[in-house]
Amino acid sequence: MAGTDNYELPEQVKLLAQTTQLKGLMTIIRDKETPRSDFIFYADRIIRLLVEEGLNHLPVVDKTVMTPTNAEYQGIDFEGRICGVSIMRAGEAMEQGLRECCRSVRIGKILIQRDEETHQPKLYYSKLPKDIASRYVLLLDPMLATGGSAMQAVQVLLDNNVKEDHIIFLNLIGSPEGIDAFVQRYPKVKIVIGELDACLNADKYIMPGCGDFGCRYFGTD
Template sequence: MVDYSLPSQCQLLEQNSQLKALMTIIRAKDTSRADFIFYADRIIRLLVEEGLNHLPVVDKTVKTPTGADYNGIDFKGRICGVSIMRAGEAMEQGLRDCCRSVRIGKILIQRDEETHQPKLYYAKLPKDIESRYVLLLDPMLATGGSAMQAVQVLLDNNVREDRIIFLNLISAPEGIDAFVKRYPQIKIITGEIDGGLDDNKYIVPGVGDFGCRYFGTD
């Protein structure tokens, strides 16, 4: 991990040997697409599981087959996922694996390669999204521009800022700082933090174009 003071709104996954080995595989340029997908999916599952840990809960007592009571908990409120297309769509199955029949919205934001500024092209969200907790999905947090515009779309659809949790695999300090400054109530959960951005605003050392590597396009 780089020498970076992590904002309180941002949480790293536990930096253990398993995660480091998975990250090493997906970062290698000679990793096959099949392996990239398999090991990226494992990291995504870890992110989703951690994201669910940050949802509010209420007490719930159930009866076990022995006839005894078990004092447990249940999630408070309903959730949905929102993927920032196209790379964010790679994270949808990981969410479905953890949350059966979860509703998933989509936002398409693309970066102008000359200005590096994000532009909104498409948004389709669950009609009742304002009543749900939202897991925002995007593998990479570089400048933060696309993520911040996606959040603005959610806010415009009456989603409360404190009900959004942003999940990503790899992030740059510049993106984290910009994001938390603009949206201080949103929790970010990330797998690793890289050194920074290059002149083209890509994360270094990064993973390359995550969407292209995952979906097999150039």
């Protein structure tokens, strides 16, 4: 974590194991000199770690199978079906990582932008699986700054009859301010986060952050 020694994560927030591998990956994507091709490659590696950890928080049931040696194996199976929902545009960078872990997974999209007059997040577009109410949802957005967009996205899911405790929010880098606002409003949503940064600056950017994730990943200004 970056300068957050005195901050205690809420219990519904799962921080990835702060290994030397993860620290090295984070160093690469945070470096302003990292070329776009490397940024994409190493960001994808972190996203894969987030997805794998997110899947660990899905409920399971016991399942017994027969192995090729005609012996029983006492295993497990996921209890429910899942889908992904990306918060456009940066969240779309996380879709491939989810597809690599979950074959033929359905993915919805939500577009939320800040209203220039009210400075509040505003829903512009959503396209979700028709049966999303019966699924567990992995909500995808790499940066959690103020939490406004993420909270608006969760409200869209709730409005489509998704259960609050069926949502897992996957996030690369977040701020204490954003996490606190998010969990206060939606205490049943689990958050899986890669690294926690120190704070937001006066312009509400995560510090030290990694810049505009979507622009760096997709190569646009």
